[in-house]
Amino acid sequence: MTEADGARLADSLNPDVREVLEERYGHLLPGMADTVIDMAYDRFYARPALDLKSRYIATIAALTAIGGQTAPQLRINVQAGLKVGLTETEIAEIIWQMTLYGGLPAAINALNTLRAIGGDN
Secondary structure, eight states: OOHHHHHHHHHHHSTTHHHHHHHHHTTTSTTHHHHHIIIIIIIIITOTTSOHHHHHHHHHHHHHHHOGGGHHHHHHHHHHHHHTTOOHHHHHHHHHHTHHHHOHHHHHHHHHHHHHHOOOO
């Protein structure tokens, strides 16, 4: 995968992610947006051993287990998970499974994030 391929993947899953990162953090950390796109999309999400759906299952699970402080990242990754074919019901089950590892408050916060986004209602 080339850098251009990673940028296209980022744009297809999270439109304008580069611009949003640059606007929010570019004045503090020039180049941060490029680093995030390079790291996340070129070096992780584009790896061939797992499909995108599996990668988003893992990501949503991890962000849920970490807890409420990850709500903005969880929102972005739930939206991307829906784009790659996860259903709202599947995401709810992923979140519920994490109750065992992150606790009920973390799962409820993640379910509230899912509800705010909606999916296959």
